[in-house]
Amino acid sequence: TWLAYAQYVPFLREQPYIDSVLPWDTSAGEREFFSLLRRVGRERFTRLVSFHSSDRGALIALFSKTRLRFCNASKWGALYDTPRDLSFWVAHDLRIPEGSGVGYVVTPDMRKRAASLLGEHASRPFILGAIGASKEIKRWPVGRWKEFTAYAVRAGLQVVLAGEGEEEKTAASVIETAVCSPLVRNVVGKIPLADLGGAISLSSAVVAGDTGILHIARMLDVPSFALLGPTPLPEGLGLASPERMFWTRCPQKACNNWRCTQECLGTISSSDVWNVVSAFLERRSSK
Structure with a gap:
């Protein structure tokens, strides 16, 4: 229980x-x-x-x-x-595996439901971008997401925007309108929590801040790229390490100060993130 x-x-x-x-x-x-x-x-x-x-x-x-x-x-x-x-x-002498990729089980039904929600995007490689976070200071600014998504689209890659909340819905609409490409799929607020693991498991890579989506990806051993600012990366049994962590350039990083007025994740360059993610995907596709 x-x-x-x-x-x-x-x-x-x-x-x-x-x-x-x-x-x-x-x-x-x-x-x-x-x-x-x-x-x-x-x-x-x-x-x-x-x-x-x-x-x-x-x-x-x-x-x-x-x-x-x-x-x-x-x-x-x-x-x-x-x-x-x-x-x-x-x-307690219990034979339970503790490695990454074994702690959370994505069932075939979860993948099927997620694929139905994603539509044709599920049939080709895509980057899952978690554009939200529980607090504003933990979010990568919308402008950075627009730039990153535009880089991906120019390279012919699909981007699925995911998250929850009214602010996230507004942000996703702004990104979708700015980039204006069929390669962008906005599913913010549309994926039930029960099917979220299925959607993440179908992705080629996850780009996210300190969010549930990032940590589910780590549990599933899906390649992830972490955008970090006011909080350190949570560690624990069954959590795979991200392929790369991108830290704010603020000297007060990992301060846990939700009221901080300094620029935080906005100091993380979209081109820096894109260069690393795209290089990773190229290496993976050539294997």
């Missing part, structure tokens, strides 16, 4: 190694959280694995009534049983 934010339930439900998902609706407030604590306690799980060393994660572990608890925790380490530098799977 997996405990996950309610919006991620569709993303997890089709995984063959997940029997059930406990949804956590954070918008419902504290009452929902305490109800969740009681439910976890009633389930009488034999093992608990936490991937969040947070206060709420610690409370869930504390009230879970579970004897074996694992987390790479920091200040809450006393609540967990396993040494921080030891894998949960090794500690």
Whole structure:
């Protein structure tokens, strides 16, 4: 059983190694959280694995009534049983693969649904561009995306624009209008979360900031190119390294300051990114 934010339930439900998902609706407030604590306690799980060393994660572990608890925790380490530098799977003698490309399973149905949404773009190589992010400072500016997409189109490559949110929809329309090519496919807001892995698995490369799309690509071992500014690249079991990381030129990189007024990802040149991505795709196609 997996405990996950309610919006991620569709993303997890089709995984063959997940029997059930406990949804956590954070918008419902504290009452929902305490109800969740009681439910976890009633389930009488034999093992608990936490991937969040947070206060709420610690409370869930504390009230879970579970004897074996694992987390790479920091200040809450006393609540967990396993040494921080030891894998949960090794500690509990579970034969689970941990390499990239094995943690998230894209089923044939997911690929089929994604291909249907992508249309003819799914039949030829394409670059998936994740144009959004949870915070504005983590986004590559629309102007840079326009330039990058134009480079790709001039080279005869397809670009699929992906993401969620009203601002992302507006940005995608601006890019689509500016480049004006049938090689550009705008699917922002159109791919259900349950099918996102399918779309990513069909792509030849993913260009993205610190977003879910980037990390799904890393889980699937799809070639990715990371655009980084206020946050470092998350590391973890099953996450492949990007082919290349492009960092902001701001000296305060990885500051985690969401209110910073300095230019951040805008300092990453679209031509620099394009040159690296195109060279990678050329090498790959010649093999």
